[in-house]
Amino acid sequence: MSAVPDLESRVVDEHHQALKLWLRLLACTARIEGVIRNRLRGEFETTLPRFDLMAQLERHPDGLAMGELSQRLMVTGGNVTGITDQLEAEGLVQRLVPPDDRRSTLVKLTPAGRRQFRKMATTHEGWIVELLDGWSVEEKAQVQALLGILKLHLAQVDPPTAPVRRRGKRA
Amino acid sequence: MSAVPDLESRVVDEHHQALKLWLRLLACTARIEGVIRNRLRGEFETTLPRFDLMAQLERHPDGLAMGELSQRLMVTGGNVTGITDQLEAEGLVQRLVPPDDRRSTLVKLTPAGRRQFRKMATTHEGWIVELLDGWSVEEKAQVQALLGILKLHLAQVDPPTAPVRRRGKRA
DNA sequence: TATTGTTATACTCTATAACTATA
DNA sequence: TATAGTTATAGAGTATAACAATA
Numbered sequence: 001m002s003a004v005p006d007l008e009s010r011v012v013d014e015h016h017q018a019l020k021l022w023l024r025l026l027a028c029t030a031r032i033e034g035v036i037r038n039r040l041r042g043e044f045e046t047t048l049p050r051f052d053l054m055a056q057l058e059r060h061p062d063g064l065a066m067g068e069l070s071q072r073l074m075v076t077g078g079n080v081t082g083i084t085d086q087l088e089a090e091g092l093v094q095r096l097v098p099p100d101d102r103r104s105t106l107v108k109l110t111p112a113g114r115r116q117f118r119k120m121a122t123t124h125e126g127w128i129v130e131l132l133d134g135w136s137v138e139e140k141a142q143v144q145a146l147l148g149i150l151k152l153h154l155a156q157v158d159p160p161t162a163p164v165r166r167r168g169k170r171a
Numbered sequence: 172m173s174a175v176p177d178l179e180s181r182v183v184d185e186h187h188q189a190l191k192l193w194l195r196l197l198a199c200t201a202r203i204e205g206v207i208r209n210r211l212r213g214e215f216e217t218t219l220p221r222f223d224l225m226a227q228l229e230r231h232p233d234g235l236a237m238g239e240l241s242q243r244l245m246v247t248g249g250n251v252t253g254i255t256d257q258l259e260a261e262g263l264v265q266r267l268v269p270p271d272d273r274r275s276t277l278v279k280l281t282p283a284g285r286r287q288f289r290k291m292a293t294t295h296e297g298w299i300v301e302l303l304d305g306w307s308v309e310e311k312a313q314v315q316a317l318l319g320i321l322k323l324h325l326a327q328v329d330p331p332t333a334p335v336r337r338r339g340k341r342a
Numbered sequence: 343t344a345t346t347g348t349t350a351t352a353c354t355c356t357a358t359a360a361c362t363a364t365a
Numbered sequence: 366t367a368t369a370g371t372t373a374t375a376g377a378g379t380a381t382a383a384c385a386a387t388a
Binding site: 014015017018019020021022024025026027028029031032033035125126128129130131132133134135137139140141142143144146147148149150151152153154157158 | 185186188189190191192193195196197198199200202203204206296297299300301302303304305306308310311312313314315317318319320321322323324325328329
């Protein structure tokens with residue numbers, strides 16, 4: 001047997017390894033995400049995008065502009081408007097117009113929103129601890145490091161971009 | 172300082188570790204999934220659920236019943252009907268009624284569907300290899316093993332279930 | 343003219359529940 | 366009465382593009 005078939009079969013095996021790894025990675029992540037979505041819905045009547053938006057605001061107590069939220073959440077402006085509308089109607093966030101640029105809108109958590117988010121965040125963290133408890137502290141650190149490597153690679157392969165805002169009136 | 176504050180801060184740190192790990196895991200997976208979705212759409216005008224359904228059929232050349240597809244894909248029957256309708260209209264799958272139970276419907280790939288799926292699967296596998304190329308063969312094996320541990324844990328925590336089919340006429 | 347945010351629309355994916363046909 | 370699949374409906378989440386107000 002020449003080296004060529006070995007080389008080829010090694011390549012095939014490595015492809016197979018990558019695919020199997022991806023399927024397992026996706027399955028584990030999707031399971032955890034599903035549990036989180038269900039529990040957020042069942043216990044707080046909220047959704048992951050709403051939670052994520054509030055999490056951004058909690059990290060920026062002075063408020064964020066709609067456009068900044070759009071970029072950080074990696075979704076288009078229309079979506080941010082919709083989610084913000086819901087949260088505002090429930091009194092969890094407020095919109096403010098900065099005097100220096102009246103085109104803009106700052107979104108902030110209300111005191112009630114902050115209280116609500118902190119309650120949810122604590123519970124949420126408990127869920128994550130529970131769901132990742134299959135890993136020891138050392139294993140968690142290993143995975144964190146390995147994912148760090150992957151993250152760097154992914155940034156090169158196909159840089160993450162929020163959906164692009166087309167402007168102007170051209171077709 | 173007593174041992175209690177140390178214990179508490181260790182617990183807090185470990186919670187923080189789990190949360191950071193989850194955020195990174197989610198970010199990496201979501202990025203890869205997003206790339207795959209975009210490319211499936213751009214190059215094959217298809218979607219992940221459609222791809223997944225065809226993948227199931229490719230593994231079961233004799234066909235699968237709608238209910239089996241529903242279980243394997245972890246979605247409700249109505250969804251499977253909808254996706255199958257699309258694929259059937261495009262000539263990629265066919266429905267067959269088994270003579271022994273005419274309530275049932277077997278879904279199979281057509282020859283054209285099989286050709287199309289194989290083309291997509293090869294390209295798809297290449298994308299996965301590319302996206303996971305940040306990891307060496309050894310690192311991939313490590314992650315695979317670590318995810319295996321997590322998978323076992325998750326099965327205990329909150330067993331995965333396909334959406335339950337409610338039957339009968341009770342409210 | 344450019345930018346910010348909003349609105350209107352459409353599409354995919356999902357679940358629920360009533361319904362039809364068969365068993 | 367139970368089961369398999371379909372249909373109808375609803376709702377989340379997303380993107381696109383036209384639009385108004387402001388710069």
